[in-house]
Amino acid sequence: MAATSLVLDPRAGASLQAQLAEALRSAITAGRLAAGTRLLSTRALAEQLDLSRNTVLNAYSRLLSEGYLVGQLGSGTYVARELPERLHTTRRARPSRASTAPSTPDLSRRARALTQLPDLRIVAPGIAPSQMAFRMGTPAVDAFPSDLWGRLLHTRWRRSWGDLLGRAEPAGHPPLRRAVADYLATSRGVRCVPEQVLIVNGAQQAMSLAAQVLLDPGEPAWVEDPGYFAGRGALVAAGATLVPVPVDAHGLDVEAGMRLAPAARLAVVTPAHQFPLGVAMDEARRRALLDWATRANAWIVEDDYDSEFHYVGRPQQALQGFAPDARVIYIGTFSKVVSPALRVGYLVVPEPLVEAFTAARRFADGHTPVTEQAVLADFITEGHFSRHVRRMRVLYGQRQELLLDCARRELTSQLALSPLHTGMHLVGWLPGGVDDRAAAEQAVRAGVMTMPLSSFRVRSTGQGALLLGYAGVPEAQIREGVRLLARALR
Amino acid sequence: MAATSLVLDPRAGASLQAQLAEALRSAITAGRLAAGTRLLSTRALAEQLDLSRNTVLNAYSRLLSEGYLVGQLGSGTYVARELPERLHTTRRARPSRASTAPSTPDLSRRARALTQLPDLRIVAPGIAPSQMAFRMGTPAVDAFPSDLWGRLLHTRWRRSWGDLLGRAEPAGHPPLRRAVADYLATSRGVRCVPEQVLIVNGAQQAMSLAAQVLLDPGEPAWVEDPGYFAGRGALVAAGATLVPVPVDAHGLDVEAGMRLAPAARLAVVTPAHQFPLGVAMDEARRRALLDWATRANAWIVEDDYDSEFHYVGRPQQALQGFAPDARVIYIGTFSKVVSPALRVGYLVVPEPLVEAFTAARRFADGHTPVTEQAVLADFITEGHFSRHVRRMRVLYGQRQELLLDCARRELTSQLALSPLHTGMHLVGWLPGGVDDRAAAEQAVRAGVMTMPLSSFRVRSTGQGALLLGYAGVPEAQIREGVRLLARALR
Numbered sequence: 010m011a012a013t014s015l016v017l018d019p020r021a022g023a024s025l026q027a028q029l030a031e032a033l034r035s036a037i038t039a040g041r042l043a044a045g046t047r048l049l050s051t052r053a054l055a056e057q058l059d060l061s062r063n064t065v066l067n068a069y070s071r072l073l074s075e076g077y078l079v080g081q082l083g084s085g086t087y088v089a090r091e092l093p094e095r096l097h098t099t100r101r102a103r104p105s106r107a108s109t110a111p112s113t114p115d116l117s118r119r120a121r122a123l124t125q126l127p128d129l130r131i132v133a134p135g136i137a138p139s140q141m142a143f144r145m146g147t148p149a150v151d152a153f154p155s156d157l158w159g160r161l162l163h164t165r166w167r168r169s170w171g172d173l174l175g176r177a178e179p180a181g182h183p184p185l186r187r188a189v190a191d192y193l194a195t196s197r198g199v200r201c202v203p204e205q206v207l208i209v210n211g212a213q214q215a216m217s218l219a220a221q222v223l224l225d226p227g228e229p230a231w232v233e234d235p236g237y238f239a240g241r242g243a244l245v246a247a248g249a250t251l252v253p254v255p256v257d258a259h260g261l262d263v264e265a266g267m268r269l270a271p272a273a274r275l276a277v278v279t280p281a282h283q284f285p286l287g288v289a290m291d292e293a294r295r296r297a298l299l300d301w302a303t304r305a306n307a308w309i310v311e312d313d314y315d316s317e318f319h320y321v322g323r324p325q326q327a328l329q330g331f332a333p334d335a336r337v338i339y340i341g342t343f344s345k346v347v348s349p350a351l352r353v354g355y356l357v358v359p360e361p362l363v364e365a366f367t368a369a370r371r372f373a374d375g376h377t378p379v380t381e382q383a384v385l386a387d388f389i390t391e392g393h394f395s396r397h398v399r400r401m402r403v404l405y406g407q408r409q410e411l412l413l414d415c416a417r418r419e420l421t422s423q424l425a426l427s428p429l430h431t432g433m434h435l436v437g438w439l440p441g442g443v444d445d446r447a448a449a450e451q452a453v454r455a456g457v458m459t460m461p462l463s464s465f466r467v468r469s470t471g472q473g474a475l476l477l478g479y480a481g482v483p484e485a486q487i488r489e490g491v492r493l494l495a496r497a498l499r
Numbered sequence: 500m501a502a503t504s505l506v507l508d509p510r511a512g513a514s515l516q517a518q519l520a521e522a523l524r525s526a527i528t529a530g531r532l533a534a535g536t537r538l539l540s541t542r543a544l545a546e547q548l549d550l551s552r553n554t555v556l557n558a559y560s561r562l563l564s565e566g567y568l569v570g571q572l573g574s575g576t577y578v579a580r581e582l583p584e585r586l587h588t589t590r591r592a593r594p595s596r597a598s599t600a601p602s603t604p605d606l607s608r609r610a611r612a613l614t615q616l617p618d619l620r621i622v623a624p625g626i627a628p629s630q631m632a633f634r635m636g637t638p639a640v641d642a643f644p645s646d647l648w649g650r651l652l653h654t655r656w657r658r659s660w661g662d663l664l665g666r667a668e669p670a671g672h673p674p675l676r677r678a679v680a681d682y683l684a685t686s687r688g689v690r691c692v693p694e695q696v697l698i699v700n701g702a703q704q705a706m707s708l709a710a711q712v713l714l715d716p717g718e719p720a721w722v723e724d725p726g727y728f729a730g731r732g733a734l735v736a737a738g739a740t741l742v743p744v745p746v747d748a749h750g751l752d753v754e755a756g757m758r759l760a761p762a763a764r765l766a767v768v769t770p771a772h773q774f775p776l777g778v779a780m781d782e783a784r785r786r787a788l789l790d791w792a793t794r795a796n797a798w799i800v801e802d803d804y805d806s807e808f809h810y811v812g813r814p815q816q817a818l819q820g821f822a823p824d825a826r827v828i829y830i831g832t833f834s835k836v837v838s839p840a841l842r843v844g845y846l847v848v849p850e851p852l853v854e855a856f857t858a859a860r861r862f863a864d865g866h867t868p869v870t871e872q873a874v875l876a877d878f879i880t881e882g883h884f885s886r887h888v889r890r891m892r893v894l895y896g897q898r899q900e901l902l903l904d905c906a907r908r909e910l911t912s913q914l915a916l917s918p919l920h921t922g923m924h925l926v927g928w929l930p931g932g933v934d935d936r937a938a939a940e941q942a943v944r945a946g947v948m949t950m951p952l953s954s955f956r957v958r959s960t961g962q963g964a965l966l967l968g969y970a971g972v973p974e975a976q977i978r979e980g981v982r983l984l985a986r987a988l989r
Contacts, residue, residue, distance in 0.1 A: 115798075116712060116713070116855050117711065117712060117713060117714050117715045117718075119711060119859075120711065120712040120713070120855040120858070121855075123855065124854055124855050126858070126862075147665075150661060150665065151661070153664060155656075155660040155661075155664075158656075158660070159653070159656045159657060159660065162652065162653075162656060163649070163653050166645075166648075166649045166652060167649060170643075170645040170648070170649065171641070171645075174640045174643060174645075174837075174838035174840050174841070175637075175640065175838075175840060177839075177840050191536070191537070191539070194532075195544070195547055196547065202533055209864070210864040210865065213861075213862065213863070214864035214865070217862065217863050221609060222606060222607055222609075222610040223605075223606070223607060223610070225607045225608050225609070226716050226738065239861075239862060242858075242861070242862030243862055243863075245862070246711065246859065246862050246863065248716065248738075274605075306605055308605075347664075348664035348665075350663060350664050350665060350667050350866075350868065350869045350870075351664070351868060352864065352865060352866065352867070352868045362606075364614055365606050365610040365613065365614050368610070368613040368614045368616070369609075369736065371703075371729070371732070372613055372616075372703065372707065372733050372735070372736050373703070373704065373707050373733075373736065373863070374699070374700040374701055374703050374704035374707060374842070374864070375700065375701050375842060376842065377842070378700075378841060378842045378868055378871055380870075380871070381868055381870070381871075392540070392543060395543055399546065
C-alpha cells in the first residue's frame, strides 16, 4: 500500500483519523488500492505515517463499517471486492493534478521508454517485501555489524566533520578509491591503479554513466538474454538500441552476438556469475568476447555484482584482470556486502576514459556523499570489510544448503534446484509447460516472493523458472518459505 | 594486489612460500603492485589465499630482504619505491594503460561535449580553494551545528539502522518528502503535496533528470546567458541544443527567447535570484514566461538555488507558487544551507510527471542514501533547519555588509560592488575595457579566488566583472581578501 500517497495535515480542520479514513477511501475508490489488497497492519501503517496506532485503528474500523474494507482488525484487513460507491473513482485521489499540465504529458522518448519498462517487483499486498522469503539481491542486513558501523560513523564525524562537509571530488574520496583498488587487486584480480577507480552511487549509476559515455542514442548494445533488468533501464535511458544476446551454459553466446550486431558499441556482461542463470562464462567465450571487442572497437561492461560470495573452490578472476589491456569497464558494488541503501558502487575504467567518466559524473550529480565514502574506507582499511565478507560467505553458503535441503524434501516434483558456486540466489526450474509468471503469482498469494525467469527475458524463450534469493533470508523463513511454496505450486 | 592472479600449485616443485614470493615479485616488477602500495597484512593475505600465515610471513620477509618491499612486518609493508631491478619498471606509473584501448577513445558525442566544457575553478597553486576568499557557493561550514548533526546521526543510526539499510524508495524517504513539502509551502510559497516532491542527489541531479525526462536529443532549451554553468552541463549530457537567452535587469529576456527559439522544449531559469547577476525576475517577465510555456507546451525549470538567504524585505515567491497549475519543475537544494557534500536536493514536479521522474531516477542511480535523508528529515522536523537558516541569514547579511564596507574603502576605483538582497555572492564590476579573466588570474596569483563573469557567458557580451562569494568566508578573510584584491587589481 502506498502509504506515502496519503496526505495528512496535522493543521487541517479534520482530525487525523478522519483525514486518514478519507485518504484511504479515495485511494480505494480511485483504484490505487485494488480490490482484495491486504492492508498493512495498523501498527505498520501507524509507524509509516507517524501516527498513533489508535488513529489508524479508528480509521480502519470506520472503513470496515462503511464497507470499504473487509476482514478483521488484528488478523487481516482487505479492500472489499464490492465497493459501496462505484461512481467516484475518476480522479479524486490526485489532489494536485495541474489543470493546464496535459494529462499525457510531453515526455521525452527515453522517459516514455523508461516508464514503460515493467516494475519487476511482485509484491504481496500487506506484507513488506523486505520481510519475505525469497527476496532477491538483499544481503543479510540483520547480520551486519551495525554497532561497529555506528561507531565508525560517529568517530569519523567527530574527527573530521569539516572535511566531510567540504566540497568533494567527483571521482570519489581518495582513501576509498585506494581501498577499492587494493581490494579488487587482491580479491578479484582486477589490475588498476586508484586513479582508474571512480566511486559512484551504486552499480546502477555505474551502468548509466558507462552507457552515457560510451554510446550515442540509437547505437546498439548487447545485453544478456535473460539478463539484468535495471541495467537494461540504464541503457534505455541513454538511448541505446538493445540487442538481446542469448546466454547458454557457457555464458553469453558471443557468436550469436556477432551475428546479431557485429558493430555494437558495447556488451554488458556478468561473466563471473551470470544474472539470473548463475552460469560462469568459460574461457573460450571470454577470449571470443575480448577479441570481438578489440576488432569491433567496442567496449565490454563487466558487471561483477556479487562474486564476493563464492562457496566452492576459488572465485573466477574478473574478465578485466584476465586481459587488463583490453576494452573493459569493470563495475562493482557495496550493495551486496553492506547494503543497497548505502548507494556506493564503483567503476574501474581504462585510463584514457577516466576524464570523460569523471566529467559525466560531475554533470550527472556531482559526487557520492562524502560521509558514506569515508566510513566505508575506514571499514575496509581496518579489515572489517574482509571479515564481514568471510562471515557472510559462510552464512550464505549455509543458507543455500538449507534451501537445497528443504527443496529436496518438499519441492522435488514442482521445482528443480541445483547448487550454485557463487551468488545470493538459486534458480528453481519448473516442469515443462508451467508458466513461471503464473507460478510466481500463486507463490506471492501464498506469501512467498519469487521472481519469474521470463521477466528477465527479452526475446529468448525456454523452460520457466523461479528465482529464489536466500542470502538475506533467515533460516526459519527459508524453511517456512519452502513449505509455503510447495503448497502454492501443488 | 592480484591474489587471484597468483597461481600457487601445492603439487608443484617449488614450495608455496617460494611460489608466493615469486608471484609477488613479478606483480611488483610488472607494475601491477605499484611503488608505495601498502600490502595486505600477512593474516589477511593468508586468509584470502588459504595459506598458513607463516607461508605468507616468510614470503614477505624474503621480499623485504631482497629490497622489493620496505617497512616492517606487523606494522605495514609497502612496495619499495626504488626496486632492485630497473629494467622492468617502464609501465609502473600507469600499469594498466590499455595498449589496445585507443589513446583518444571512442566516446559518445555527449561525452566529448562534456569533456570539452571548461572547468571554471580557478585555483591558486598551493592554497586549497576551500580556504580562500572569495570562494563561491559554499555555506559557512564552520558555523554549521556539527555536534547537533552528529547527535542526530548517532541517534538515528542507533534507533533504526535496520531501516536505514533496508531498500528505499526511488522518490525519496517519505518523512523527508513531507518535511520538504511543508518547508516549501511555508517558506517559498510552493504549492505541492509530498507525492510531488522527489528527493535527489543535489540540484545537479535534479537538472539532469529534468533534461532527461523532458527533452529528446537535439531539442532546444533556453538557458540564461550569463548563466549557471553546471546546469548547462546537465542539459548537454541529455543532448539538448542550448539556446542562450540574454538576461537584463528584469531577469530573462523572454521576448528574446521567443525570437530565438519559440518552440524550445524547456527554459531553465533562476527567477528569485538570477545566477550570476543576482537580479530578480519581475512580474511582467514571469507572466510572459508562463504564458509562453503554456502556448508552446514547453516546461519551465525553476532553479531556486539559494533564496533561503534573503536580507531585505520579503523573499520573492517561487514562480511555481505564482502559478502552481503551470508547467513548472521546481528545483531546490540543501547544498547552500547544510553543505554541498551532503548531496541532497529536491524536485517538485507536476503530478502527471511524478511517475516518469521516478522511473528516470530509479534507472539513473536508484535513490539517495537513506541515512542522509533520515537525519535531514529529523533536522528539519525538530526545527533545527529553520533555526540554522535564520542564523545564517544574519551572518551572511553581516558578511555582505562587511564586504561592501571594505570594498568602499579599498576598491572604489577598481571594482564597483552593489548590495544584493538575496544570495551568497556579489558582482564586482570592472572598469570598462578591463578583461575579467585576466583580472581573475591576477587575483588568484595574489591568493584571492574570484570568478570572472565572462566564464558564465555563452554568447552575451558586456562589461567585465568578478563574482565574489562571501557567505562561507570568515570576516578576517574578507578584510584580507579585499586588501589583496585591491593590490592585485591596481
